[in-house]
Each structure stands twice: as structure tokens, then as C-alpha cells.
Amino acid sequence: MVKWGVLAIALAMGGNAMAQQRETVDLDMVSRIRQEAFHRSQVMATFSHLTERIGPRLTNSPAMAEANRWSRSKFSEWGLVNVHDEAFDAFGRGWEFSNASVEMLSPRVAPLYALPKAWTPGTPGTVEGEVMKVEIKKLADLDQYKGKLAGKILLLNDARDYARASQSDSHRHDDAGLAELQVFAVPKDVADAKADRAKKAREYLEKQELTRATNAFFAEQGVLATISISGWDNGIIRVGGGGSRKAGEPVGVPELAMMAEHYNPLVRAVEQKETIKLRVNVEARFTDTADQPGYNTLAEIRGSSK
Incomplete structure (x- = not known):
């Protein structure tokens, strides 16, 4: 009985500790994020500018350089910090x-x-x-x-040979399909x-x-x-x-x-x-005579500590 009592106390204390450590959800912030996403989203405007105004953005092409410049400007406008282009390897020439x-x-x-x-x-x-x-x-x-x-x-x-589509371009997975996607056979024979x-x-x-x-x-x-x-x-x-x-x-x-x-x-x-x-x-x-590095545009959403 003593052992069971000790175990019960330990479990209760553990549960209290977990409850104390659980972070309180800031529902006001969640609501603000949802409002931005559902009512003031810039996704389609951003997508349209990159794909329709600038167009195809082949790595190291003038269009890619324009997309990098525009992205830096947008990141700064949105209040992100440490906005910069980061180089990766000697990718090659632009075209x-x-x-x-x-x-x-x-x-x-x-x-x-x-x-x-x-x-x-x-x-x-x-x-x-x-x-x-x-x-x-x-x-x-x-x-x-x-x-x-x-x-x-x-x-x-x-x-x-031209084959007419027999299935829709997209479909939703049911539970069985999702479960099947999670199965990944690891090769046994190294x-x-x-x-x-x-x-x-x-x-x-x-x-x-x-x-x-x-x-x-x-x-x-x-x-x-x-x-x-x-x-x-x-x-x-x-x-x-x-x-x-x-x-x-x-x-x-x-x-x-x-x-x-x-x-x-x-x-x-x-x-x-x-x-x-x-x-x-x-x-x-x-557009280049020598190999040039490619560039990714990066920025930070700076957090804060409580």
C-alpha cells in the first residue's frame, strides 16, 4: 500500500509540474494572425508579381536578380530584419x-x-x-x-501516344491513403x-x-x-x-x-x-562570361523573450 501511495503522489506531482510548464495560449495573437491570413493576405499579390510581372526566374538570370531585389524590398517593408542575399556555390552563368x-x-x-x-x-x-x-x-x-x-x-x-486523363488532376487522401503514405520501407540489404x-x-x-x-x-x-x-x-x-x-x-x-x-x-x-x-x-x-554564385534572399522575423 505504501508503494502504491508513493506512486500516486509522484504521478500527481508530475502532472502538476506538467500543467505548470504548459504555455498559456495567447488567443488575442491567434486571432490577429487569423485576421491577417483570412482578410489581409498578400499571398496572391506576391505570387502574381513574382510569376506574372517578373516571370520565369531561372537561377542567375536577370529576372532572378530582379526577384531578389523585389523580395528584399518587400521583406524590409514588412518589418523583417537582417535582409540579405546569401550566395551558394559557383552555380554557373546566367541566361x-x-x-x-x-x-x-x-x-x-x-x-x-x-x-x-x-x-x-x-x-x-x-x-x-x-x-x-x-x-x-x-x-x-x-x-x-x-x-x-x-x-x-x-x-x-x-x-x-496521347492518353486522355482517366483521373482528376487532384484528389484528397482518405485515412487509408494517408496511412499508406506513412509507410516507408527501409532497405534491409545494405x-x-x-x-x-x-x-x-x-x-x-x-x-x-x-x-x-x-x-x-x-x-x-x-x-x-x-x-x-x-x-x-x-x-x-x-x-x-x-x-x-x-x-x-x-x-x-x-x-x-x-x-x-x-x-x-x-x-x-x-x-x-x-x-x-x-x-x-x-x-x-x-548574361555572364564566368561562373557566378547563385543567391537566396533571406530575412529574419525577430522574436522576443518573455
Whole structure:
């Protein structure tokens, strides 16, 4: 009985201590935060300025520098302190484009929708050339195209079947779905996990080597431009980087990503031995001659002690 009594007293004391340590909620402050969020939110205005007024903000581009400046100004306006840009590594050169157009000239005239890949050069004015499809998966594949690419505009991918969406673009998870997301199987075989990481690292380096070699090869062979298929459908162009952002590395030739609905017919026409002629114009430039660090804009919401 004595032991149980001591235990009960200890538990009671522990509960009292926890109650004393529990922080009192400042309901007035909670209400003020809710009022700001629900009635005076600046989220959409901020989002609109960054994405619509400034536009795409490629790292180290003039648009990114403008976004950094605007963010510093806003942070200061909102009363944040220690507002500054913080550098991270020698990221590379800046790049931007001001115009891009692709037109089919034969067998019929039609505008085609494509956008240039980042860190690729522009065309020397408007260029016209015949379309040719190539398939390059490894370094040895380059040999078969020597002397055959001068004045050509290359298609780099196969056509992709269009699949209509069978599910909504978004959905809410139920309890079962949320529970499933929490399950993460930790690899039991450490050796297999290391081998998998080594394999992926090796494949990445091989891909980088192939990209550099292909960039140099296309430029040497006189290719006018290359076109890849967008990774998304429904007229959306998903475009990433090409060439190289690093100073001193070959940037290759102008590269564009084209909407799938315009790219697929080009491939089908080439496969049917039709002669396709395109006109391409890309106005793009590197904004630095040497590698530059990238910058994040940071600030502090300074707290206070009680």
C-alpha cells in the first residue's frame, strides 16, 4: 500500500509540474494572425508579381536578380530584419531569351509552338533547314551521323501516344491513403542499397558525358537546331535545361522543346519519308562570361523573450 501511495503522489506531482510548464495560449495573437491570413493576405499579390510581372526566374538570370531585389524590398517593408542575399556555390552563368519561333514551311505552312531550353545558344538570325530524326543513346551512336547533319534541324525523340486523363488532376487522401503514405520501407540489404546508389551515380556521370559529347558533335557537324518533345500533353511545354551553364563547356546548338501535339506529326511525317522544312528563330544569350554564385534572399522575423 505504501508503494502504491508513493506512486500516486509522484504521478500527481508530475502532472502538476506538467500543467505548470504548459504555455498559456495567447488567443488575442491567434486571432490577429487569423485576421491577417483570412482578410489581409498578400499571398496572391506576391505570387502574381513574382510569376506574372517578373516571370520565369531561372537561377542567375536577370529576372532572378530582379526577384531578389523585389523580395528584399518587400521583406524590409514588412518589418523583417537582417535582409540579405546569401550566395551558394559557383552555380554557373546566367541566361535569358527574348524571342523564339518555329514555323513549318513544307509540305504546308503552319506555326509550331516550342520554347528554347535554358543555357543553349540562340540562332544566328532566322535559319531554315530540313528535319531529320536521330536516335542517340550512347557515344557510339554519334559515329553513324558524321557528315550527314549539316544544315539539318534534328528531332531527338520518338512520337508519344496521347492518353486522355482517366483521373482528376487532384484528389484528397482518405485515412487509408494517408496511412499508406506513412509507410516507408527501409532497405534491409545494405549492400544492395549501396550498389543501387553506385549504379545511379554511374548512369548520371555517363549521361553528363554523353550530353557534353553530343553538344560538341552537333556544333562541329553544322546542325542548325534540335527539337525535343515536351514531357507533358495538352499544349503544355515542360522545358528544362540543355547546353551547359558552366563557363568553358560546350553549349552545343540551339535546343527547343515542342508541345507534343505539334511534335508528334513531325515524327510521323519523317517516318513516312516526307520532306519537312522548318524555319527557326531563337534570340537567347548568356548574361555572364564566368561562373557566378547563385543567391537566396533571406530575412529574419525577430522574436522576443518573455
